[in-house]
Every structure is written in structure tokens, then in C-alpha cells.
Amino acid sequence: MHDGSGRVVVQGLTKTFGQVLAVQNLSFTVEPGTVTGFLGPNGAGKTTTLRMLLGLVTPTAGYATINGQPFHSLGNPGRVVGAVLEAQSFHPKRSARNHLRVYAAAIGVPDQRADEVLRLVGLADAAERGAGGFSMGMRQRLALATALLGDPQVLVLDEPANGLDPEGILWLRTFLQGFARSGRTVLVSSHLLAEIEQTVEQVVILSRGQAMYYGPLDRLRKSQQSRVVVRPADPQKLITALQEAELTAIEHLPEGRLAVTGATPEQVGDIALQAQVAIYGMLTEHADLERIFFQLTSGQFSGANLDPYQQQQYQQPQYQQQPPPGWQQQQPPQQHPQQPGQGFGGGY
Numbered sequence: 001m002h003d004g005s006g007r008v009v010v011q012g013l014t015k016t017f018g019q020v021l022a023v024q025n026l027s028f029t030v031e032p033g034t035v036t037g038f039l040g041p042n043g044a045g046k047t048t049t050l051r052m053l054l055g056l057v058t059p060t061a062g063y064a065t066i067n068g069q070p071f072h073s074l075g076n077p078g079r080v081v082g083a084v085l086e087a088q089s090f091h092p093k094r095s096a097r098n099h100l101r102v103y104a105a106a107i108g109v110p111d112q113r114a115d116e117v118l119r120l121v122g123l124a125d126a127a128e129r130g131a132g133g134f135s136m137g138m139r140q141r142l143a144l145a146t147a148l149l150g151d152p153q154v155l156v157l158d159e160p161a162n163g164l165d166p167e168g169i170l171w172l173r174t175f176l177q178g179f180a181r182s183g184r185t186v187l188v189s190s191h192l193l194a195e196i197e198q199t200v201e202q203v204v205i206l207s208r209g210q211a212m213y214y215g216p217l218d219r220l221r222k223s224q225q226s227r228v229v230v231r232p233a234d235p236q237k238l239i240t241a242l243q244e245a246e247l248t249a250i251e252h253l254p255e256g257r258l259a260v261t262g263a264t265p266e267q268v269g270d271i272a273l274q275a276q277v278a279i280y281g282m283l284t285e286h287a288d289l290e291r292i293f294f295q296l297t298s299g300q301f302s303g304a305n306l307d308p309y310q311q312q313q314y315q316q317p318q319y320q321q322q323p324p325p326g327w328q329q330q331q332p333p334q335q336h337p338q339q340p341g342q343g344f345g346g347g348y
């Protein structure tokens, strides 16, 4: 029997497809009562991980458990975990209600549950309509309704916001947060941080199959250093003066601006004054989550299409300087291309 905790545990999970290392030694835990975001760019290994969790792909190494058991040992898994993976298909002529009744019968729940879940996902008025005529957003809702049939303790959703309009995304956010508040567990993947930023408390950020960060989203936000962006009359002269003052975390930005990390505006202003460099503008910039996400995952592709400003701007993942407690960073595998921004690193 499973332990009923609703906890999801991924431990040392690894999957290779021939030469492709899709998931590498991945470990994280999703606690009940929380919504956890599973984030990474296309091809990062999100779907493969979820498929291993749901017993659809056999791991090369490691394991994943729900309620302390691998998926196949859950007995009636539909009553424990509800899942929506990509590319859901529905019988086009079958009504939404009948679609749900077929699945309800398969997991041994009564017919009336179909109407309950249709109400839960806001599709009650479309119960008699064929799923073939549903919009993308309605299909997502029907897939979620299917996952909810067994009143599961755990929800696993792969890119559920795809195809939802802003109102649908807001609805999904409210729904998932309410579901978690009732003591249940939600794991939701996305390749867009902005899409789920307001929904999740915890995140696992994946790049090339590896966890780049695992922990509270808030800690990720707070751990970022702010930087001083300055527009000097003579950038090179200011760089030399800053370096003499041992401020070496300097990045070039467009239009002759410099970004200095680890300094206060007062320090930068005083150094510029002493070096007799005129300053035309200065501001303190706080790192936004999108930039952090980009920094953590920018090694996914070769970066050949990034423009040079982006390469310079995003060159220094600041976690290398100041890792927050509890976060993991591993070396990228050898066969992957160089990270964008390498070669610019190390300051001046």
C-alpha cells in the first residue's frame, strides 16, 4: 500500500535515449499543500521526467515515487494521481460528459462524478457538446476534468496553460492554488516562467536534463543581487577606476552603459568623481525573475542566434558568486555546446 502522504519524490532520475541524455541525476521532492513549478526551455527534459513519474517511460537510473510508491504499485492510480500530459486526444464525436463517463468507469467512480468535474473546470454548459468542436482552452479544461475524476491527491500537469486565454490562466491559477490549499500536491510544468510565476511557491528549474535550481521561488527572487547601471562619458576610464577599487563584476550594456554588480550607487558615483568621469545617468536595477530564468537555462542551445548585447548582458549567472542555501548546481555534460556568454566571462 502507498503511504497516503501525497508526496512526490524524484531521486537520481536519469534517462538516456540512445546518445541523448534527456534527464540527468535529477532529484527533488514535491510536498503536499504546495504548487511546484517544473520549469525549463524546450527539450530540457520536463516531459520525460513527468512520463517517468507516471510510469510511461522506464528510467535508465534512479526512481520516482508518489505516496512512497512507484506509479505501477499504486493499485488504482487514477484515485491517487491525476495527470494531464501534452497532446491529449478525445473522440471527436463523443460528448464531454460521455468522454468523462468512459474514464470514470475505467477507474471505478460513479457516473455523476462526470458532471461534478465538468462544473469544477467550468465546462458544465458544454457537457453535451462533442469534444471535436472544442477550442484549445476547452480541451485543456476537459483534460483537467479527466484528471480530476478520481478526486486524486496529486495533480501532475504538463504545460496546462498552453492554449488558455488570460482569463483561463487566471482561472487555472485560482483552481490549482485552491487544490493545493486543501492539502493536496500539484506539479505543473511550463517553459515560461511568467506563465506560472504567480501560481507556484516552489520551482525546479531544469536545463539540459539537470536541476539548476530547486527551492522556493521567493528565495530565488531575493537571492539576486541588484546592480548599478551607469552611463559614463568615458566607459573605459570608469572601468579602470572601478577595477582599481576592486569592483570587477562589470558588464557592458548597449549605448555605452555599464552594469556594476556588488556596488552601491554612492560607491560608483564617488569613484567616477575621483576619476573625473562625467556621469549622464545612473539607476539601481533589481534582477527580474525572467532574467534569472534565462541565466540559469541559457546553456540549453548553442546561443548562436543570441544578439551580442544579450550575450554580454547575461554572461554571469550570479549564483556562481553567491549560491542561496539549498540550491543545486551541477556541471554541464561534456557533449553539450558551450554556454552563450562564455568567452565574455571573468570581467576585464
Ligand SMILES: Nc1ncnc2c1ncn2[C@@H]1O[C@H](COP(=O)(O)OP(=O)(O)OP(=O)(O)O)[C@@H](O)[C@H]1O
Residues within 6 Å of the ligand: 017, 020, 021, 022, 040, 041, 042, 043, 044, 045, 046, 047, 048, 049, 191
Ligand atoms: N522517445 C524519445 N526518443 C528520443 N529522444 C527523446 C524521446 N523523448 C524525448 N527525447 C529527447 O529528450 C530530450 C528532452 O525532451 P523532453 O520532451 O523531455 O523535453 P521538454 O522539456 O518536455 O521539452 P518541451 O518543452 O519542448 O516539451 C530532448 O532532447 C528530446 O528530443
